[in-house]
Amino acid sequence: MKKVVTFGEIIMRISPPGNKKLIQSNQLEYYFGGTEVNVAISLSQLGNGANHVSAVSNDFLGKAATSYLNTYGVDTDFVQTSEDPLGLYFLEVGAVMRPSTISYHRSHSAFSTIKSSDLDWEQILEHCNWFHWTGITPALSEEAYKGLKNALLVAQKKNIPVSADPAYRKNLWNYGIDARAALSELSGLSTIFIGGPNEINELLGTNFTNDTDDFIKSCKYLQEKFPYIEKVFDKTRVSLNANWHKIKSRMWDGNTFHETEELEITHIVDRIGTGDAFASGLIHGLLHYDDQKALQFANASCALKHTIEGDANLVNEEEIVSVIEGNLTGRIKR
């Protein structure tokens, strides 16, 4: 069994039912998630070992958070507790042309006050086959950034493949560091880059367009700058509106370009975590298949996540493979 390690905040998502606004109902629903958590949970559902490193509050919320990860098979032995509260966010779910809205309560959270010196990456990354990180973690606090950097250095030393999803969220990054520099440094320590021209432009200040030619050029330029990166995987999304998307994926393996067919999601169930489902599908694919099937697997995983409630993709390998094989009618399995 392959073992993947992730590092990031466990965050609680709270929302009123359906498309209601908060004041319209005294009922709420919650999930635990977080971009790296979502990747860990999905990799566990796909049959891999998953170990999530984090810090949670020392109260019943923190306990519920780790219990939730355990439910989905994620190991939480390296989750610390803190006297600060668990990060959380409230979500009002939009529809059609009305956007969903999020209110974050994650400043001063248990994770953001983590101590990087408490993380023994030599131990944590023992027997580890993959490490995954995203641009959220280094944005949350300097200690989180340091912790992540240490992890990447140890991973490099141990020759562990590292996937980077360095999306830049400008609302975060409030602790006084240059986001672009930090994300560049961390990307340079990674072997797989998840992103395309948009992310590369953000990182390197370039102006690539989103078409295939520029995708290839941007990948080459990225590898020039960060030679440790071996491959680039990117999904593209066409949003008709909040309920109807189309997903297609492409890759640059250092030599050649590949892309998938487009998958259409006409009735989205939950939009959150679909990027993480691409990442988890990709990691699973790269651990078990060749690149091209990995790309298809990531694309189908992303598409299927739109049909799953909550933050993490809970489909299994068989369901993803079935979509790759072209079974798109959703016929009941008895």
Next chain:
Amino acid sequence: MKKVVTFGEIIMRISPPGNKKLIQSNQLEYYFGGTEVNVAISLSQLGNGANHVSAVSNDFLGKAATSYLNTYGVDTDFVQTSEDPLGLYFLEVGAVMRPSTISYHRSHSAFSTIKSSDLDWEQILEHCNWFHWTGITPALSEEAYKGLKNALLVAQKKNIPVSADPAYRKNLWNYGIDARAALSELSGLSTIFIGGPNEINELLGTNFTNDTDDFIKSCKYLQEKFPYIEKVFDKTRVSLNANWHKIKSRMWDGNTFHETEELEITHIVDRIGTGDAFASGLIHGLLHYDDQKALQFANASCALKHTIEGDANLVNEEEIVSVIEGNLTGRIKR
């Protein structure tokens, strides 16, 4: 802050969850609404003062009804109490080609037994910038009709703009007055007419078709008959089925014709109150913008209401403006 006054029944809407029939669930959900209430609530959400005049039952339902209006910022100082019960209706929600069904419990309701002589419109309409009425109120009882007529006379005296949404609901009008005559009389006391050939045909016994030429002709004819009317605003709806509509709006400002782009709602959340959202968007637009932007604002407000649960549109000005500016993909706002 602009202040709008509305007058009409506060009605409770009760329905089983989702698309269930009543007997399929012992659970129900409720909202308070009513066509003029919906307009008042939306205008308050858009930042205007809103004062709704009505009568409710002297029990916990009546108290809940006014509290509900207060929740959404509507002033209820001129809501009377009565020993008769609050009006209500039950709704079974349809889907696709299956219509929703409504059972009304509004005969003998607190509002229908309101006393017109108890309404001091001179006081109520003080500092008022707009008065809005619909064809429901005069249909409910003779006293409601009289109360409304008095309001319009005072509004005219005070030079307050008056919007009329004189839709004719034939199931109502049971108290022995000629509906067409009453609606004509009241429309003649209004400055803004919300409706198009259908409503004008109902009112004036004409046979205009729904195309642009006839829309313009019907507006001219209407203004000939009711010279106090200054402008006509109309939305047109294409219903593919109960879940999928397209909305487009047009106006006649006395001189020129304008129309909006069409907005498509592929996944309707709640169909009720979309006409009221057009009216509230229009009134807000006319109070704050020029005619053409008011029309676009009304059209976008109407479209967005299809994504909101309950009777009243709860979106804010920024959300409507964003749709006018072409942001239709419903991307999450973090």
Next chain:
Amino acid sequence: MKKVVTFGEIIMRISPPGNKKLIQSNQLEYYFGGTEVNVAISLSQLGNGANHVSAVSNDFLGKAATSYLNTYGVDTDFVQTSEDPLGLYFLEVGAVMRPSTISYHRSHSAFSTIKSSDLDWEQILEHCNWFHWTGITPALSEEAYKGLKNALLVAQKKNIPVSADPAYRKNLWNYGIDARAALSELSGLSTIFIGGPNEINELLGTNFTNDTDDFIKSCKYLQEKFPYIEKVFDKTRVSLNANWHKIKSRMWDGNTFHETEELEITHIVDRIGTGDAFASGLIHGLLHYDDQKALQFANASCALKHTIEGDANLVNEEEIVSVIEGNLTGRIKR
């Protein structure tokens, strides 16, 4: 009032809310159903007498099951009780390209242990105008098969029309009989065959394609083999995905071919029991209208079922006729 008799398992369906997986919620929702039950309930809702013959557990589940049928007007005087548990299944509802999944708990159920000798079909079928069966019942146990065969023999003797929906479900049929032989024998005792090339191929080992020509050929071949069969009715389904289907129906009345327009269901509410809604619509149509209107009625009934939650179609005759007449916009009925 026409009276229809059905025979089969009453099965409880249990599912987590919405599109959740079981582990994602501690809440569940249930319905009672079963393919023949669904037909009986719908026929009752359409104004016919319906009498369902079955066996349930001798506990509060069995009592709730028969009470549920009574709610929808189905007579349960010939439902026996047994010390074995009620059959049930769990359903996780999919979306778009993700299939729904079912876990059955129906082996050793109260119905599967029914005693055929306890069923006095002479009495049960008194004053009966129609008998309906499906391929599920004979698949469940030898006694169920025998009971059904006895029913068909008595029906033939009494000249009661018999509709057969002999779909072959390969997961069932575990008691050691040849499914094809049994289904053929039972189809041979029926007057109306519900199915098309797929079902005929399953039954007779043929290879007809699904096009119109082959449909006609397959019907002729079927009647050659089973001359007691008078007519064949078939619906065809195009599944874009789990949420979006198109339904069209066709028939062979022994002499001529007819087909309906296609009905599109863009937002499916509940996919389960749509075949049963075709059957119940067909039976009602054949009992009250001519063949062609019966076909249209069956097609519209099937389409409308996709908008109803639960297993059985709960629409009334007026709603189905309205769809036949082309009212597809789902406009609210006040």
Next chain:
Amino acid sequence: MKKVVTFGEIIMRISPPGNKKLIQSNQLEYYFGGTEVNVAISLSQLGNGANHVSAVSNDFLGKAATSYLNTYGVDTDFVQTSEDPLGLYFLEVGAVMRPSTISYHRSHSAFSTIKSSDLDWEQILEHCNWFHWTGITPALSEEAYKGLKNALLVAQKKNIPVSADPAYRKNLWNYGIDARAALSELSGLSTIFIGGPNEINELLGTNFTNDTDDFIKSCKYLQEKFPYIEKVFDKTRVSLNANWHKIKSRMWDGNTFHETEELEITHIVDRIGTGDAFASGLIHGLLHYDDQKALQFANASCALKHTIEGDANLVNEEEIVSVIEGNLTGRIKR
């Protein structure tokens, strides 16, 4: 099987969850009930035939109301439909020293506008073993009163035992008849009187206290006035608060006095319909047992109803007998 006929309004009860006030939740829960309905449902649950005569609205509420009675085995063949709405009431549930509050919507209801001439009591009371009425029905409208009186005259002619629960509800009785005179007239046509000094004082203007001596005296006086009455059954309630009651029952059989042990309900689940549970227990008891066991059965039925949610007692005979036998610890039955 004994068959009991009841006559009265089917009323819908709607309440927010738990002890919430209406404005505290957008969720509601409903039951159908009505004092005579509750008696009919319980008698059906106890294994008797029950036929409820009423009028309901000609819409989905009326259909749901009769379907609900069918669920619990009550025959609704003599339920008429009307264009007036179904009666309903809203309930806010209190606790400890806080009373529950009710808001009625039953004026002008479908039942109150019933036509007495449409009720063919000769047919309805065929093969009937018992007729039960309460003081609610004649209070609702003159036609309801006349319909009930006709029923009692036919019952007397047919020698059908008649139980009267002539509680006087002063908020009702708004149609201009003398309540005391009407209730006296109807009680005089009954064989079993359910009530004690309170009810007798209300009826006859007497001043009996509630102690045993006065109970006996009041019974004797009642029988003097209404010689057709054979026996009097009365339950006494001690209310510590809204959650904690004690129930004890007594009877006068014309010759002797009997009383039961006291049953204590320390954690009331639902207080509504406990009087009706006494009545249904009594009727079942008198139909199947001797007077003294009937009294115990009524007392235990009343006590057990406090543990059942909704308006009607849903316990079975075995459960009531078990309480009579002294099994009060509520041990789980596996």
Next chain:
Amino acid sequence: MKKVVTFGEIIMRISPPGNKKLIQSNQLEYYFGGTEVNVAISLSQLGNGANHVSAVSNDFLGKAATSYLNTYGVDTDFVQTSEDPLGLYFLEVGAVMRPSTISYHRSHSAFSTIKSSDLDWEQILEHCNWFHWTGITPALSEEAYKGLKNALLVAQKKNIPVSADPAYRKNLWNYGIDARAALSELSGLSTIFIGGPNEINELLGTNFTNDTDDFIKSCKYLQEKFPYIEKVFDKTRVSLNANWHKIKSRMWDGNTFHETEELEITHIVDRIGTGDAFASGLIHGLLHYDDQKALQFANASCALKHTIEGDANLVNEEEIVSVIEGNLTGRIKR
């Protein structure tokens, strides 16, 4: 109409349903509250004007918070918005001997970052008849403490009565000020002291016991220290367990001692906010009745709050008076 002003945090309470632990359900329920908010809401429900001064987040949570206060009639014109998140807490509800547990998320909240200089108390306290404060507000931040002190100074200048509920919550007070000194200073600016020996001991470092003699002594001592205080009101609670309490109240009016009867709450619905219900009942009593009735009113208000879900007491004046008059059986009001 009397007008009361309160000042403090609006805090959101989130809890899993019933007695469940967080991880046991994905459903949550919420209320808005806060000790001073609860007082304001109750005073509004009792018919007084209530104006709550606070700061909330500038997002949909903040908007929902003020809308919630508006629902219950509390004026929020002086509620500021802030870029910090709304304070909230999670509650797991215990039972019998199992305590409820609370996890607070209120550090760095919108209220704790309020600017005292933004509060114009001269304007806020215009036409104000009462000001109420508790020990929570000054514990949250230095600015909150300063804002409160300014309010008390203005109130003193304007001769507005001030009630102090200076309970000391040791988990708060983290910003480096001496809690006892601050609470003493603020108590010295108040006219009504809510508390008894426990609170006085905390404040003044004394060792009074809880018996009547010591209560009187402690009051005298308190008035010696803080001569501006006119009267002392205290409730005493006997907790059998989490579900069963007894409440009794006492006062020292500067000259004489009074106490109430004990009220027993055998089935507690919600324990939170019962102290606030004592305070609001007391303030209403002192504004409208004599001292002794005010004490009884406070005691009954406190007892009744145990029967109300959520943080604030929602009973009306009539319900409290009824309890004072000895109506404790909770009989249904029809």
Next chain:
Amino acid sequence: MKKVVTFGEIIMRISPPGNKKLIQSNQLEYYFGGTEVNVAISLSQLGNGANHVSAVSNDFLGKAATSYLNTYGVDTDFVQTSEDPLGLYFLEVGAVMRPSTISYHRSHSAFSTIKSSDLDWEQILEHCNWFHWTGITPALSEEAYKGLKNALLVAQKKNIPVSADPAYRKNLWNYGIDARAALSELSGLSTIFIGGPNEINELLGTNFTNDTDDFIKSCKYLQEKFPYIEKVFDKTRVSLNANWHKIKSRMWDGNTFHETEELEITHIVDRIGTGDAFASGLIHGLLHYDDQKALQFANASCALKHTIEGDANLVNEEEIVSVIEGNLTGRIKR
């Protein structure tokens, strides 16, 4: 960390909400449990390692079952999958004198068809500090009985303490073995006996009463027969009704008798699994404390379980110790 192994069925409990009967609601709630599962979960919550051995269905129910155990920290590495369905039961919850009722669906379940030869107890019991069994497991099937017996033999060989809770459930034991003989054999292989005169009488055919003298005598007699048993622990329960119990515990350590104080649970939240909470409290106590504190811990654990929803006790060590220390008022912990 101490590690405990348990062996038994994971069973799903499904019930309608509150005190409703199944037919009264289409909503259900579920938990996973099973007597040995409950012990494992509680021991994990108390900080011990817990490993549960079982077999579940090879579908989403089986997956949800093991995920549920993982949520609460129980290791499921030795849980097998089977093609048979997961065992489950339906529960209607009673109140006061109305018993709860259970309908089992556990015949032919995945666990009952477990193969004893597939269980490698040498491996499973490695590093194990305790083994616990109950009388349910051997009652379910011959293979379950054999599997358990093998476990006990290996435990004996490894000197692992074994607690026996050999309650005899007569509805089970349908596979043709003598229950008393089997339970005696298995008890003889255990070191700790959980039970008292009732259980000993069942096992040995004796007639001990439940008083202290006979308790001691029965313990001595038991040890005479089964010398491997070292100590006997027993809880006694006084049930006022289904909502109100008192719990007290006693022990015989081979030499002396001890007993605890009585704990009163006036408002039971959930009665199920309280015996298992006694067992888990006892095992934790014996693993970490002396006998007398273990007894108190078991008693308090049992009492506290009555306040927890679901089958397993979820309180932590601190909460139990607090009750032992006499904190019974359930005061909120902030």
